[in-house]
Amino acid sequence: MLVVSLMRLGDEELALREQFPDVTFQFYKYPGELPLEIQKEMDVLISYHGAVDGAFIDAAPNLKWIAWYATGINSLPLKKLQERNILLTNGKGVHAQQLSEWLFAFILDDYKQLKTAYSEQKQKIYNHKRIGNTLEDTTILFLGTGVIPQRAAQIAKVFGMKTIGLNTSGHSVENFDETYAIDERKTVLKQADIVVNVLPETKYTQGLLEVTDFEAMKDDALFINLGRGSVVSTETLVHVLEKKYIRAAYLDVFEEEPLKPDSPLYTLDNVVLTSHITGNGASNKIKATNIFKRNLSVFLNETKLIENEVDLNKGY
Amino acid sequence: MLVVSLMRLGDEELALREQFPDVTFQFYKYPGELPLEIQKEMDVLISYHGAVDGAFIDAAPNLKWIAWYATGINSLPLKKLQERNILLTNGKGVHAQQLSEWLFAFILDDYKQLKTAYSEQKQKIYNHKRIGNTLEDTTILFLGTGVIPQRAAQIAKVFGMKTIGLNTSGHSVENFDETYAIDERKTVLKQADIVVNVLPETKYTQGLLEVTDFEAMKDDALFINLGRGSVVSTETLVHVLEKKYIRAAYLDVFEEEPLKPDSPLYTLDNVVLTSHITGNGASNKIKATNIFKRNLSVFLNETKLIENEVDLNKGY
Incomplete structure (x- = not known):
């Protein structure tokens, strides 16, 4: 299982590796750092970056779950996710x-x-x-x-x-x-x-x-x-x-x-x-990663998610 | 019983007169409007004005209770009130x-x-x-x-x-x-x-x-x-x-x-x-008058007060 994050998660990186020793984690500072072969192989994506569009999803044929760290998911190609049966969770509650x-x-x-x-x-x-x-x-x-x-x-x-x-x-x-x-x-x-x-x-x-x-x-x-x-x-x-x-x-x-x-x-x-800042918070990544950990524990055994799953029909 | 207020109380004036038909109420806009003979006779004073000092109290020999509409009572001559056995209530809670x-x-x-x-x-x-x-x-x-x-x-x-x-x-x-x-x-x-x-x-x-x-x-x-x-x-x-x-x-x-x-x-x-404004509020007079009414109901029969009485020894 390969989990890719399109942002660095600080102390949470070590915590994830320790809690899930059988999972491979790759953390990148920017989407542009992600090698194409990793994108091709990854099972799970952590991000809330605008770079995750239809073409990005097309180049990730193995992707099964996007853990979106923001609450609003309107920038994502929801129809494509639905066609590909890619699960989506968001940061609901974190902000x-x-x-x-x-x-x-x-x-x-x-x-x-x-x-x-x-x-x-x-x-x-x-x-x-x-x-x-x-x-x-x-x-x-x-x-x-x-x-x-x-x-x-x-x-x-x-x-x-x-x-x-x-x-x-x-x-x-x-x-x-x-x-x-x-x-x-x-x-x-x-x-x-x-x-x-x-x-x-x-x-x-x-x-x-x-x-x-x-x-x-x-x-x-x-x-x-x-x-x-x-x-x-x-x-x-x-x-x-x-x-x-x-x-x-x-x-x-x-x-x-x-x-x-x-x-x-x-x-x-x-x-x-103000400049779309009211959701910003120093502890947001920690809170979102806590949701991610609880979901990952279940996902490893059952390919299902228990928390913050987005209904792709409703769009939230 | 003569109750004097050193400020106007708006709609509360009529409400007081209706609730206490046997009490005489006099409302003045400023302390300077208060005639000396009324000051001499008054039993109860409503105020939170700095003009209420030792000399003011001396000129009110019949005064038994000051209903102070502010919370802080430090501007009042507390020792004199104690000597004269004048009861004091404040606006605790109103602000x-x-x-x-x-x-x-x-x-x-x-x-x-x-x-x-x-x-x-x-x-x-x-x-x-x-x-x-x-x-x-x-x-x-x-x-x-x-x-x-x-x-x-x-x-x-x-x-x-x-x-x-x-x-x-x-x-x-x-x-x-x-x-x-x-x-x-x-x-x-x-x-x-x-x-x-x-x-x-x-x-x-x-x-x-x-x-x-x-x-x-x-x-x-x-x-x-x-x-x-x-x-x-x-x-x-x-x-x-x-x-x-x-x-x-x-x-x-x-x-x-x-x-x-x-x-x-x-x-x-x-x-x-800021300019000592954090206690100011449009509804303060109404809230303080509600406390006053409950106290006055009791005071008319027993010369005692049930709410917000200040301990003149402690000073609050």
Whole structure:
């Protein structure tokens, strides 16, 4: 059994070799370092690199399982994986803590007007009268009720917020006070002070949010996108933020990434932009490798996986 | 029974009059509006204004109870209240939510380097590699284990942090994984990634934190003061921040308030300063009035109080 990783895994490399002495591991810093003969032979691939496309899969005829260390798998040639019966696991859950922390960093930055605080400090202004907004008794609505929004909703509950979750069928999910079907969202969006997109990219979610969705939100709603940029076009975002259909937005993901310096989003004064970083975390590789180890233990005997397997039909 | 408030209470004024038809209420916008004859007659005073000093109390010979709407009571002439047997209640608990929200706004601002994010946005830099620090598995230490730190520690636990609390005797308190006596702090401070002061001002806490306390902390510790500025001198703070005994500080309270524009704190690059605002909240008056109502119901019959009574010996 040959396992190839298209990134170095630090201390985890030795740990893997020790736990699985009968498995051959090859770790490369970049996809470009991978020799063609190794690519041909490998059984299992660890990566989350954009280089893993249709041609890459074609050159790996022995590949049986891709352990994708990111959560979003939209860059992979899913149809080809399905045809080839290649199993796919993702990093679901690995980024839940990081994304939840960033979410509250964004919310508190906005609710406490930290930029105003910096500016007052810079100008040596002592303004004792300032009252920040409070999270208590506000309503936060999540598009998506998977592992990440569940974790975020757990934190929101402790802050005293009401949590609403939208998913395909409207089924109940832990940590959400109320859940509704995404298709019914127009009637629910107007309840929310904060709307957070954490949906994965699928055929269904591409361009899901339209101008009318933002019209349905409160005038002072905050929109935060930590999921995938494809859920709403840049054109729509610029329009609704310019027209102030909502108060402000925090965006970490974009229709086109990397965001180009000439993006019209840079011209708005009611948006905070980060660079698809809210999932980054120093311990992500360790967490994802722990999932990989549990899967590999089973896979060695049964060619099946027990954790984080992606349904190639659904796309998540 | 005459109850005087040195601030307007909005809708709460009517609510008080309706709930207590036999009590006379007088509401003034500023202490200066209070007629001397009313001051002479009043039985109960609602305020948190600095004008309530020894002379003010002397001019109110009939005063039996001060309902102080702030938590810190250090500006009041406590000895005189004791001599006169004037009861004192404070706003303990009213500010717990606000302070906890600000605490996490500060921590996440620092851990996620939001200033860097703003600066990148301004320069149209798309830096996908940036990894923020994570709260998970860090240790937060609170000087004080009262209502405010208990609420903050509850939130810290949900973020996956370890919580340590310091109080007079080291007794256990809910939401703290470990508690120690303040006098033993030198051995505990070095465990903390984040040190938060929430102690009230008393004789004991004035100047409590000295240079050696900051030397005992981790080099990359974050110090946050939301309690009272008197716990550490400005001189000490400037020294330890200049010498980088700790990484950075977020300060909302100061030895001398308001902070003057020539304060040396303004010259430091590893400090964030706010203007004693972390307790401010739009719903504070309502919350404090709810406590007042419960106390007044009892006080009308028994001249005793059931909630938030301050021990004038301890000073909190």
